[in-house]
Amino acid sequence: MTSVMVVDDDQDLAEMLGIVLNGAGIEVDLVSRGDEVMDVFRNNPPDLVLLDVMLPGLDGIEVCRQIRAFSQKVPIVMLTAKGDTHDVVLGLEAGADDYMVKPFKPSELVARIRTRLRRTSGELASNLTLSDIAIDVLEHTITRGGKEIPLTRLEFDLLVALAKEPGRVFTREALLSEVWGYRHSTDTRLVNVHIQRLRAKVEHDPEYPTIITTIRGIGYKAGVSGTRGH
């Protein structure tokens, strides 16, 4: 059974989240303080973390950093009462994969959690290469010269989405739909921040990217720009 750690200091909301997620067949661990998260996490690693930004003890952004330092793989979805760019971008930069702005619909939350837990690209060939990077889809690892580059699940999904159709230009909206499972979202901050994070890990020089390139006015593609695939 899937287990989700819910970190929120509002008891009623946490309880309600528990009811909704249990109803969807998801087991829930409730944590109400930011500084208690890591203890629970180490003892009983969940499949996904739902993390409120405003927390007593330690704020959500910092908690997010600590989790990422411990585990690259676990998906983190931030819950925020603020839709402000500043908070959202901080959370994403700290390693969150996605965020939900309160108030959200329970169905939306469940769908979002399922997307993040989905095993991606199972039907794909087990190996892809992009430039000098080898992608092992089954193992969920990427290596350069035999050396593994640690990626989060989302970063991995993003890279695979681009790499499986090299040369194709993806709009940000297409990536949002492909990787995040959003049908009608234009919150390009999600894409931008994660592309930056991914580049920081895989590019030789993130200032002059050659593996994931920007097509001005349209979006991104895998490979060097110049040959525009349609």
Added chain:
Amino acid sequence: MRRLKISTGFRRSLTLRVLSTTFVLTTIVLWVVGSALFNRISTGVVNEKIKSSLSESTLAVYSAQFRFSSGGTTDDSLKKIAQEVVNAKKSIKATDSGREVILIRSAKNLDPVVDIDTVSNRVSYSSIPIELRDRLLNSSEPLWAQSTIQYINGAKVPGIVVGDKISIPRVGPYDIYFLFSFESQTHTLELVKRYLFFSGFMLLFLIIGITWLVIRQVISPVRAAAKIAEQFTAGELDKRMSVSGIDEISKLGNAFNAMAVSLEQQIKRLENLSRVQQRFVSDVSHELRTPLTTIRMASDLIFAYREKFEPSISRSAELLQSQIDRFELLLADLLEVSRFDATEAAMEITSVNINDLVSRCISDLTLISLQKKVVVNFENSSTISIVDVDSRRIERILRNLLTNAIDHADEKPVDVAVKSNDSAVSVSVRDYGIGIDPNLVNRVFDRFWRADPARARVKGGTGLGLSIALEDAHLHNGTLKAWGKLGEGAQFVLTLPKKVGGKIDLEPIEIPFSKL
């Protein structure tokens, strides 16, 4: 063009205005005074000359009369005396000025025994005005007139002619004329004139200089005050005038500074007040979100099981659900407005093709437009108009304009158009529905303003949509303009600069009757 420049410079600069006024007035005064002075002097000099000429000629006549009476016995001796009388300058008080003498037979003397008409220095007879000769006929007194002394060689000198009668034994009555030159007087007057001009110019420059100094003393503090006031207006509320002394200017400075202090306090107070208020709105919105999330989820759960309840509870669950939706929208809009008020709205800039953005918004609204039986016409043109914008905000504007148009279209089509030029891109949304009163058209951007209060509830919406749209447009340095006419529909035009912080030189689409 140049005249315009000078006249605007004239209107702008007090210094220039005062200096030119001073210049004109001083010139006039100096001219009048100088002319009067010169007239006085020249009259005085001329009169003096006339006086001296008269007395000189009187003496000379006496002397001549005496010589003719005592010595003129023969024709030759008469001629000799005549020569001596005419040329005897030294003998009778010949002063600095030259004088000529003409001895000429009187008009009464019809039959002279001998002709002794004589002139000195080849002076011409025409030097004597005929009018003077005529008057002399019937006069017992010596007479004078101003004239020009003419010589046979053509030289002319201004002067005075004094005529008198002389009686010569045997020959009869003769006229004797003394011609006094004004040459030295003219010379003197010329000098006087030159000095007058010179001192006039000196005075003029002095006065202009003094005026300029005075203006500077008065104007420079005024200029400083203006500069401080400008800085103050620009938001540098701590700017004050430096005050020294106790004159009128420093009074101005003190008054100005007192005003500045009072203004600064007021502004700070209001700023603080408004900050507290915005903070409060923002905090309230945030604080409401967490409980609203719980309510939302509880309501969703209840809503999902509504069919298991009895009808009244089931209906209540539906109402609860729809009102929570509305509440959520209102809260989101309220938060957005408070963010604008606090000028905290941040932009997330990306380059997008505006045509794609418009197409997507239209297709997102397909369901609503089908429900309302409205056809949305938009031709996605092949030209790509790339703009640097916060696509979330622009999409929000477009969705708002489109929803509005569809809501008010009255089952008539809605026309959407995109046009661009070098600097900007315009999107126009036009409906042919119920329209807006042209006098109220710009009030649609007011918060919570409803064109038709009776129908507002049915239409839904938060009443903040267009005001947020306008703020979003302004955030991009863009414009959002509205046009409307009752029964003919409404048009909204969003214009955005292509580059961040760019300027709109010309709006690619203009609204029919711009009121802004």
